[in-house]
Amino acid sequence: MSDTHAKTVSFVRTEMLPEKAPPITSIGPIAWARENLFSGPINTIITLLSLAFIYLILSILLPWMFSNTWSATSLRECREMTGTDHGSACWGVIRERWEQILFGFYPQEERWRPILALVLLIVAIAPILFTAVPRKVLWLSAIYPFLMPWLLWGGTIWLPVMVALGFVIAYLIVRFGEDLIGSLGSMVGAVAAAVIWWLFLASPIANAFASVLPLALETVGSREFGGLLLSITIGVVAIGLSLPIGIVLALGRQSDLLIVKTICVGFIEFIRGVPLITLLFVASTLLNIFLPPGTSFDIILRVIIMVTLFSAAYMAEVIRGGLAALPKGQYEGGDSLGLNYWQAQRLIIMPQALKISIPGIVSTFIGLFKDTTLVSIIGLLDPIGLATAIRADSDWIGVLWELYGFIALLFFVICFGMSRYSMYLERKLKTSH
């Protein structure tokens, strides 16, 4: 065949050409832009309009943001420094008050305690969040719930120790009482023993130990909590408690036991039918009227309980969604393996249901954390409440966007972090590849 072509074709290449770099228009940023931004007339127009819009926003925002007013001590001084009324930000207020926005009225010399609590929090939740962390750190996770209140509120260490002992007692009764009095009996006995321990014995014993060996930190009252510290305290405790309570409520709602089911449904529907702000008002005003004068049932504790109950109800519904999404065969598989109810839940149902519910759980957490700013309405000075209080300083009347911008940044960092973590977790647990 090649002979015939030898006459008609004057030249035949015998070896391959070396690879050439692709044309400049089809690689790198230019190609990306052509493909994603200017792929057609409509997309081009939209791109140009968006660019104009971004330019418009930035041309207002950037000159406002980059104003050299860090050292100002009042709004008047800011205006003298910049020479304009509203053209530039007054960052002096952040320099003067950032510690207050972070810590509230927490005593200056004790501020290492919330910082340490936060660092330990990160260490303690690391083994729960990331499997690569050594398992031994889980011991810290276990004692952290008792360590944190002691660090934040101070007082003697024996009280949290005694509270923790209540859990140990309950565990021991379940562990060793099962053979003696059966599973249900040991469960009831454990709860009863723990409650009796906490109500009647824990406090006197803690006092006795404290009188021998105080081991106390200086007490910091709840009224001194404020700013982001308050938001994080309420948020973290409520998040930590609402997940287990929510799981129990979700299981209760699916239960065949009529009373358990009715209680759970009633609780969930009641709480979900009431706005959070109503519950906060109950916490701040109504409880005060029921409680005897002079009892100081801590305001932060009241708020934490209400926020926890509120988010637990939502959490229960999110987890119920995960439970409902599991095929019936999973439940039957558990039964056919001879697992009892709790074993099946722990080993088969919950790992799958929780995995399905991750996005819902995390968005409930984020919503809960942002809802903590509602406490400013009942007079607790969270960052938003503090912004009002700071504006009442005659040096800073009229400062608005700087404070709100700073607070928004703090909240964004935390909420964005949570959201990113949930995406990481979804990718890691994805089994459908």
Add this chain to the structure above:
Amino acid sequence: MKKSVFIGALTVAGLAAAAAPAATLDEVKARGTLNCGVSTGVPGFEAPNADGEWEGFDVDVCRAVAAAVLNDAKAVEFVPTTGKTRFTALASGEVDMLSRVTTWTFSRDVDLKFEFVGVNYYDGQGFMVPKELGVTSATELDGATVCIQTGTTTELNLADYFRVNNMSYEPVPIETQTEAQQQYLAGACDVYTTDSSALASVRSSFADTSAHVILPEIISKEPLGPLVRHGDNEWGDIVRWTLNALIAAEELGVTSANIGELSAAPTDNPEINRLLGTEGNLGEMMGLDAQWAVRAISAGGNFGESFERHIGENTPIGLARGLNAQWTAGGLMYSPPFR
């Protein structure tokens, strides 16, 4: 489990609530701190400074009471309350007294069962307009758009005033003072109306304060003062006479500068002597010692000194004494005699 403890605590608490409350004075002394309800921030009246210390004209009253009762002006736990939570906080005993720009009205005194112990600031609703409008009197405001906080007495006062004067207006409803400030500056309304002390502080925050005028008309009475619960008259007496001591001290010329000298030995003026405890036993009658008023006045100065320091003409807020001058200077501040 948490829930059952919680409900159990409620039940126990409900039963115990029936028990008679102890005397507030004893409670405060046993606790070692005075729980004083303040607002979450009103310029000049109460606000935390950069170190977290509360300061202001109302705060000085709290400190004076703490100094009189506990011998320590710092022994005050300030409890921030909002307009919605303030009365329950006081009624439930969460705070011992409220000192937070609260208007003394009939229904609050009688129906809510509180006792206003006096007036530390006579306020009233006023109007602020941009100077360029050329308005010099509120009677020229016919047809104006007015920024007004909804759900407050100022809204009702405004409606009354315009009806009485046969004028019409267009309300621009707003929620907070901050919002009002923004709306007014943006030109959404011609007039901003609220208590004149708040108008002054809002105006002080403007870049060009001279471009805005506060009209001379005051259309309502807003006597602001500290209050305590009904039923504990001994405690009410202590707060009332501490406030009166501050007012009387100004009238008698007792200041934080000369009080050491005046209280060291009896002076020629018997009323000063009775006030400062160098003569008679007024303190003892209230269950305090003879030096109570000396400590109260030393805490933040007399009434006039406190006024000048926080809201007076040399501060950014710049309020004139006006109605709040001593009765001897044409104002309404008048302490009953210390006798």
